[in-house]
Amino acid sequence: MTEGNGLDRRVPRVRQRLGLLVWLVCATCALVLALGALLVALEADQRIVLVDAVTSGAAMVDLAVFDAGSGVVQFTGEDAAVKNALVNWGLAAAVWLLLGRLLDGLLSR
Numbered sequence: 001m002t003e004g005n006g007l008d009r010r011v012p013r014v015r016q017r018l019g020l021l022v023w024l025v026c027a028t029c030a031l032v033l034a035l036g037a038l039l040v041a042l043e044a045d046q047r048i049v050l051v052d053a054v055t056s057g058a059a060m061v062d063l064a065v066f067d068a069g070s071g072v073v074q075f076t077g078e079d080a081a082v083k084n085a086l087v088n089w090g091l092a093a094a095v096w097l098l099l100g101r102l103l104d105g106l107l108s109r
Contacts, residue, residue, distance in 0.1 A: 015107050015108060015109070016107075016108045018107050019104040019105070019107035020104065022100060022103045022104055022107060023100045023103070023104040025100070026096045026097065026099055026101075026103070027097065029061040029093075030093035030094075030096040030100075031093075032054060032057045032058050032061060033058045033061060033062060033090070033092050033096065035054050035058070036054050036055045036058025036059070036068075036085070036089055037068075037085045037089040037090060037093075039051050039054055039055055040055065040085035040086070041082050041085065041086055061092070061096070062088065062089060063095065065092075066092035067088060068081070068085040068088050069081075071084060071087075071088030072091065073088055073091070
């Protein structure tokens with residue numbers, strides 16, 4: 001057995017684990033966005049540390065394009081803030097999931 005054979009077996013395993021890690025990070029970002037949108041829809045008290053942490057985290061990973069306040073879709077009128085958060089952060093979550101699956105597939109080949 002040559003040294004190259006051992007390395008040849010390890011590279012796909014490392015790529016597969018890296019793909020899984022990327023997928024988990026992207027799925028976590030999507031989960032934070034979904035929880036943030038849910039907390040906004042439920043009008044959770046922002047003074048609660050956990051609520052503030054989740055909504056702040058969602059604002060950090062919303063890719064700036066899907067901002068709950070000024071994202072790609074803007075509602076006006078009654079409950080506009082809730083609708084904006086649900087739609088924009090929902091779209092951002094879908095993008096994170098799609099990106100994660102795409103990168104996982106590319107890395108795991």
